Amino acid sequence: MIEVIPAILPENIDEVRDKMSFVNGIVNIVQIDVCDGRFVPSVSWPFKNDGGEFEKIIDEDEGFPFWNSLDFEVDLMVENPENVAEEWVRAGAKRLVLHIESSENILEVVKKLRGEYGYSGDNPLSIDIGLALNIETPNEELYEFLNTQANGRSLVDFVQFMGIREVGFQGQVFDDNVLGKIRELRSMFPEAIISVDGGVNTETAPQLIEAGVNRLISGSAVFDSADIKGAIDELGQAEKLTQKN
Numbered sequence: 001m002i003e004v005i006p007a008i009l010p011e012n013i014d015e016v017r018d019k020m021s022f023v024n025g026i027v028n029i030v031q032i033d034v035c036d037g038r039f040v041p042s043v044s045w046p047f048k049n050d051g052g053e054f055e056k057i058i059d060e061d062e063g064f065p066f067w068n069s070l071d072f073e074v075d076l077m078v079e080n081p082e083n084v085a086e087e088w089v090r091a092g093a094k095r096l097v098l099h100i101e102s103s104e105n106i107l108e109v110v111k112k113l114r115g116e117y118g119y120s121g122d123n124p125l126s127i128d129i130g131l132a133l134n135i136e137t138p139n140e141e142l143y144e145f146l147n148t149q150a151n152g153r154s155l156v157d158f159v160q161f162m163g164i165r166e167v168g169f170q171g172q173v174f175d176d177n178v179l180g181k182i183r184e185l186r187s188m189f190p191e192a193i194i195s196v197d198g199g200v201n202t203e204t205a206p207q208l209i210e211a212g213v214n215r216l217i218s219g220s221a222v223f224d225s226a227d228i229k230g231a232i233d234e235l236g237q238a239e240k241l242t243q244k245n
């Protein structure tokens with residue numbers, strides 16, 4: 001089963017609310033792209049145009065927009081993500097995506113977060129943790145995270161391959177070099193959950209699924225469409241195209 005996750009790269013909190021409202025009732029989860037202007041050149045909310053809105057979200061009982069009907073994951077395209085991870089967990093994120101290149105001690109960061117927000121059903125802040133990988137970074141960098149076990153599970157719950165080279169910008173051209181990286185990882189870790197973010201559209205989705213992807217993350221192909229539900233449905237049905245070929 002292929003999961004389609006709309007991606008929001010927001011200018012401000014109003015854009016988050018608007019785009020979440022567009023897909024509320026269509027999907028179960030969206031991805032919020034958080035860019036700090038240092039790890040990636042672009043800057044997104046809440047690092048720009050915030051006005052204290054993020055703090056209000058953390059402190060309010062209601063929390064994040066559509067908190068009672070739509071989950072969200074956060075793609076932390078920031079330097080030293082451990083400095084902001086707790087805030088997003090408190091805001092209600094169900095998944096955190098950390099970039100393997102974002103910290104010199106990313107293994108220790110993941111271990112720390114896993115210890116604090118781990119698998120225990122007694123932990124109300126339990127989350128899934130994913131690790132993102134740029135195209136230029138060798139797959140071998142992921143192996144320790146997937147091979148190391150904690151309570152019978154890998155240190156990370158999923159992997160996110162970036163399908164573009166200019167990370168932090170939507171609407172970029174897909175780089176098909178990622179297809180070989182996906183196939184390689186799928187052959188070594190058959191049970192892994194693999195996401196791809198960047199360049200995902202109706203043309204690339206069948207190739208990605210055939211290579212071994214479980215989750216398709218798409219911003220422009222979804223939100224630039226005049227028929228958002230139709231665009232999401234078409235991406236989700238790309239799996240059927242691979243089965244016919």
